[in-house]
Amino acid sequence: MNKTVEVLPDQPALVARALELILSKLETAIEQRGRFTIALSGGSTPKPLYEAMSSLREATPTAGYAYANQKLPWDKIHIFWGDERYVPPDHPDSNELMTRRAWLDHVDIPAANIHPVPTLEANPELAAAKYEQQLKEFFNSSGVEFPSLDVVLLGMGDDAHTASLFPHTEALKVRDRLVTVGNKDGNPRISFTYPFINSARSVIFLVAGANKRPALAQVFAPVADDFTYPSRLIRPQGELWWLLDAAAGLELQH
Numbered sequence: 001m002n003k004t005v006e007v008l009p010d011q012p013a014l015v016a017r018a019l020e021l022i023l024s025k026l027e028t029a030i031e032q033r034g035r036f037t038i039a040l041s042g043g044s045t046p047k048p049l050y051e052a053m054s055s056l057r058e059a060t061p062t063a064g065y066a067y068a069n070q071k072l073p074w075d076k077i078h079i080f081w082g083d084e085r086y087v088p089p090d091h092p093d094s095n096e097l098m099t100r101r102a103w104l105d106h107v108d109i110p111a112a113n114i115h116p117v118p119t120l121e122a123n124p125e126l127a128a129a130k131y132e133q134q135l136k137e138f139f140n141s142s143g144v145e146f147p148s149l150d151v152v153l154l155g156m157g158d159d160a161h162t163a164s165l166f167p168h169t170e171a172l173k174v175r176d177r178l179v180t181v182g183n184k185d186g187n188p189r190i191s192f193t194y195p196f197i198n199s200a201r202s203v204i205f206l207v208a209g210a211n212k213r214p215a216l217a218q219v220f221a222p223v224a225d226d227f228t229y230p231s232r233l234i235r236p237q238g239e240l241w242w243l244l245d246a247a248a249g250l251e252l253q254h
């Protein structure tokens with residue numbers, strides 16, 4: 001695992017850096033494999049990033065990546081979600097709805113390249129199994145090895161949860177599936193498992209706000225309980241990026 005921690009001065013700088021990093025991963029992936037696969041996170045932190053992705057001509061990342069100031073090759077970009085509330089896609093809590101409104105509704109991405117979590121199944125277990133099957137089919141995965149997304153974008157809650165992997169929940173014990181059912185205060189959510197997240201080529205955490213500082217201190221501590229601080233379980237085979245704003249990253253020892 002190749003871990004990099006960057007503390008950015010404020011949220012706009014955090015968004016600009018995340019955009020720059022994602023564009024560089026996108027360029028490499030398309031050059032090498034002809035397509036770019038990314039799993040998105042929910043929550044409040046990534047929304048300005050999604051808005052920036054929707055108006056890329058106006059956004060001007062500092063580095064000179066080929067795609068920085070032009071239309072993205074949307075037909076080669078595939079969007080997944082690392083976690084989702086178990087609500088219909090038009091529900092105000094839906095991560096998919098938030099992403100569509102902030103980003104996907106404003107660009108020319110083919111509908112077939114958007115791979116939302118199914119949330120209209122008879123129960124969350126069936127929804128998790130269906131999303132796993134869709135992922136396996138997309139990646140033509142035999143099931144022996146976990147497929148690798150190019151980028152998994154993650155947030156972290158102030159309880160150190162990531163995706164919908166909450167402290168002391170059964171989802172943290174699931175190692176043989178790509179997708180499982182998380183539990184947020186008794187409410188089901190659909191979530192990538194941590195071994196599937198860890199099979200990604202790059203995992204990028206976006207974390208903002210002073211309320212995340214205590215959890216971050218535990219996640220970065222040499223010794224702490226992984227079940228109490230689930231973000232500690234994220235140790236990808238590829239690159240691990242922690243992009244923090246100054247409020248979150250202040251005083252962080254690393």
Ligand SMILES: O=C1O[C@H](COP(=O)(O)O)[C@@H](O)[C@H](O)[C@H]1O
Pocket residue numbers: 041042043044045046083084154155156157158161162163164
């Ligand atoms: O519940 C969630 O929150 C986390 C972190 O959200 P944020 O609002 O603090 O940015 C997010 O990673 C996860 O996808 C989401 O379901």
